Amino acid sequence: MRDLHSVYVDSYRFNRGSLNNEALLSRLKNSGADAAFIVYQHAGNPGRILILQRDRPTATHIMIDSVVLCRELKRESRGRTAGLRSLVIPEDVTSQTRELSILLSEILRVPIVRGTPEVSANNMRHQRVDIHLNDLPDGRTLWTHRNVQDQAEIGPRIRVFAIRVVSQR
Numbered sequence: 001m002r003d004l005h006s007v008y009v010d011s012y013r014f015n016r017g018s019l020n021n022e023a024l025l026s027r028l029k030n031s032g033a034d035a036a037f038i039v040y041q042h043a044g045n046p047g048r049i050l051i052l053q054r055d056r057p058t059a060t061h062i063m064i065d066s067v068v069l070c071r072e073l074k075r076e077s078r079g080r081t082a083g084l085r086s087l088v089i090p091e092d093v094t095s096q097t098r099e100l101s102i103l104l105s106e107i108l109r110v111p112i113v114r115g116t117p118e119v120s121a122n123n124m125r126h127q128r129v130d131i132h133l134n135d136l137p138d139g140r141t142l143w144t145h146r147n148v149q150d151q152a153e154i155g156p157r158i159r160v161f162a163i164r165v166v167s168q169r
Contacts (some may be wrong), residue, residue: 010039021052021059028054035107041095046158053107059165060103065140068157085148086113087131097133097141099163104131129154 016024016038028036038050049062078127087105089097091114105112110131117130127147134142136159 063162065159065161086127
């Protein structure tokens with residue numbers, strides 16, 4: 001999903017081709033990166049994100065219900081953002097949302113902020129971004145991205161229905 005690459009500025013995007021997970025983990029270790037997000041698609045739509053971490057014996061599967069892409073939100077500014085500021089969660093969240101917040105905070109090296117984030121008055125051309133995780137009434141987690149200047153949603157918006165941690169070996 002190119003949209004994650006546009007929001008996470010320290011990321012590097014490549015097509016995996018026929019590489020298996022073992023080869024991907026080897027490439028991850030050789031690149032110096034901490035983690036890889038592998039997006040699996042079904043009928044052209046993202047169905048899950050596999051997260052491989054360089055120094056972990058486990059892999060995390062984030063099962064996706066639906067995605068709204070940046071272009072579908074019709075935001076004014078296009079292209080890459082200036083970076084991440086924080087990961088925002090409400091005071092009280094489900095274990096799934098808490099688990100996802102800890103994982104993303106660790107991988108993306110952003111602090112977790114509980115409650116309402118402070119709006120930034122900075123007028124940079126390319127804005128920094130807050131990741132927002134919220135519980136949905138049906139037990140799913142909403143994972144989205146907002147501009148720190150006005151908290152406008154810039155996408156992508158991802159609905160997560162399950163997180164599964166499995167051994168990589």
